[in-house]
Amino acid sequence: MAAHQEKKPSGERKQKNTQNDTQTPQVQWGRAWEVDWFSLASILFLLMFAPLIVYYFIMSCDQYQCSLIDPLIDLLTGNKHLSDIWNKTPTLTYRAAGIYTLWVAFQVFLYVFVPDFCHKFLPGYVGGVQEGAVTPAGVVNKYEINGLQAWIITHALWFANAYYFHWFSPTIIFDNWIPLLWCANVLGYAVSTFAMIKSYFFPTNAKDCKFTGNFFYDYMMGIEFNPRIGKWFDFKLFFNGRPGIVAWTLINLSYAAKQQELYGQVTNSMILVNVLQGIYVLDFFWNEAWYLKTIDICHDHFGWYLGWGDCVWLPYLYTLQGLYLVYHPVQLCTSNAIGILMLGLIGYYVFRMTNHQKDLFRRTNGNCKIWGKKPEYIECSYMSVDGTKYYSKLMTSGFWGWARHFNYTGDLMGSLAYCMACGFEHILPYFYIVYMTILLTHRCIRDEHRCFSKYGKDWKRYTAAVPYRLIPGIF
Numbered sequence: 001m002a003a004h005q006e007k008k009p010s011g012e013r014k015q016k017n018t019q020n021d022t023q024t025p026q027v028q029w030g031r032a033w034e035v036d037w038f039s040l041a042s043i044l045f046l047l048m049f050a051p052l053i054v055y056y057f058i059m060s061c062d063q064y065q066c067s068l069i070d071p072l073i074d075l076l077t078g079n080k081h082l083s084d085i086w087n088k089t090p091t092l093t094y095r096a097a098g099i100y101t102l103w104v105a106f107q108v109f110l111y112v113f114v115p116d117f118c119h120k121f122l123p124g125y126v127g128g129v130q131e132g133a134v135t136p137a138g139v140v141n142k143y144e145i146n147g148l149q150a151w152i153i154t155h156a157l158w159f160a161n162a163y164y165f166h167w168f169s170p171t172i173i174f175d176n177w178i179p180l181l182w183c184a185n186v187l188g189y190a191v192s193t194f195a196m197i198k199s200y201f202f203p204t205n206a207k208d209c210k211f212t213g214n215f216f217y218d219y220m221m222g223i224e225f226n227p228r229i230g231k232w233f234d235f236k237l238f239f240n241g242r243p244g245i246v247a248w249t250l251i252n253l254s255y256a257a258k259q260q261e262l263y264g265q266v267t268n269s270m271i272l273v274n275v276l277q278g279i280y281v282l283d284f285f286w287n288e289a290w291y292l293k294t295i296d297i298c299h300d301h302f303g304w305y306l307g308w309g310d311c312v313w314l315p316y317l318y319t320l321q322g323l324y325l326v327y328h329p330v331q332l333c334t335s336n337a338i339g340i341l342m343l344g345l346i347g348y349y350v351f352r353m354t355n356h357q358k359d360l361f362r363r364t365n366g367n368c369k370i371w372g373k374k375p376e377y378i379e380c381s382y383m384s385v386d387g388t389k390y391y392s393k394l395m396t397s398g399f400w401g402w403a404r405h406f407n408y409t410g411d412l413m414g415s416l417a418y419c420m421a422c423g424f425e426h427i428l429p430y431f432y433i434v435y436m437t438i439l440l441t442h443r444c445i446r447d448e449h450r451c452f453s454k455y456g457k458d459w460k461r462y463t464a465a466v467p468y469r470l471i472p473g474i475f
């Protein structure tokens with residue numbers, strides 16, 4: 001359904017704004033046009049240090065058995081120099097470059113050339129051509145949703161190889177982990193730089209580009225909203241899902257295979273991490289059409305933050321628990337294993353149900369039941385840059401009545417479960433929960449700032465009705 005139609009599938013309605021509407025003073029929403037000093041300082045910090053942080057974590061596992069403190073002690077006491085650590089670091093190899101090129105090329109092939117067939121036989125699965133949300137310029141993009149299919153094909157080939165064909169070792173990812181890191185960085189920087197150049201010379205939709213005039217901010221946060229090559233190759237959907245999230249479960253499988261090779265068994269903690277993160281990944285692909293309505297796709301522009309983040313940060317740092325367990329094979333007692341499994345499953349349930357409630361509410365325009373009752377909501381309106389006025393609704397019942405981002409709370413419970421599966425000997429596997437807490441709290445604030453610019457007074461009415469962000473009664 002195109003943007004110019006009267007009634008949108010999300011339940012949003014639109015009308016050309018002919019009078020000066022005092023209810024909706026806000027006309028600018030989406031990524032910022034101006035850069036404040038704090039954002040600029042954070043961006044410079046991340047541009048300089050994020051690649052070093054990834055290297056430090058991976059090197060600590062490779063050279064220091066996952067201790068984050070020992071490398072520092074060695075350096076501070078003069079026991080080792082930076083050059084000693086660097087000289088011990090595996091370099092880029094032709095083999096890793098070959099593996100990585102094949103991997104990315106295969107994912108591009110699956111994304112661009114294999115139309116979705118899963119939606120034809122999987123009841124309830126939404127795949128094939130789907131529409132995204134209205135962009136600030138009033139555009140509605142179409143996407144080919146075929147991530148679940150790509151995930152299934154890739155994993156079927158992985159298992160076929162591991163148990164039948166034996167073309168390569170299932171430990172191949174672990175065995176080439178640092179050489180592959182260099183390849184992922186090359187792709188991450190290449191795609192972010194390409195996206196920046198593209199936005200100046202051949203943007204996909206010039207009206208949805210934002211230039212702040214600050215090179216670093218534009219490089220990091222992106223200029224183009226939805227860069228594409230041709231009609232279907234969408235940078236955001238591809239890079240987040242394919243080299244990022246399809247890889248996540250494969251990387252974990254490779255770690256499990258390495259445990260098997262080294263110790264002759266796979267520990268229950270490794271199984272827990274594989275299963276809980278596997279559920280999260282599968283959920284992502286099962287709900288890929290829903291992902292089109294999330295902040296990543298609806299509001300973030302494509303820059304280094306998404307490009308490099310999807311290629312390097314996500315596959316390397318989201319999988320630290322499995323990597324840690326290769327070096328420290330933790331066998332949990334049954335009660336701890338069950339407790340962690342329950343925490344992970346409850347977190348997943350909260351995360352999924354909260355997201356589902358919003359999706360159902362928006363799809364049916366509020367004509368649905370949430371916890372057996374008609375949902376409560378606040379009517380709101382906003383305008384796109386061409387002055388068209390849209391109407392929408394913000395739900396105030398179900399999990400959305402408990403807190404404004406209860407989906408993040410569920411996500412955090414799940415994240416804590418992955419970390420706890422690794423025991424309490426080292427802090428490295430706890431990086432994920434620390435990072436997710438910062439990411440999601442920052443995201444809350446960012447999203448609320450954006451929603452306020454979008455909905456104005458209506459957003460204030462909503463925050464008065466649902467006063468807490470993540471934890472009812474506390475924050």
Ligand code: NDP
Nearest residue numbers: 294295296355358393394395396400407408411443447451
């Ligand atoms: P949400 O799915 O919470 O979407 C926020 C948007 O929903 C708002 O911008 C607003 O958009 C709309 N909205 C807000 N409140 C309401 C309401 N009460 N009723 C109806 N619509 C509302 O945020 P994200 O896109 O950030 O997250 C999606 C999921 O992805 C989350 O569960 C999160 O935990 C997960 N996530 C995971 C990450 C990871 O790295 N593992 C990273 C980021 C997210 P509109 O303009 O349409 O009104």
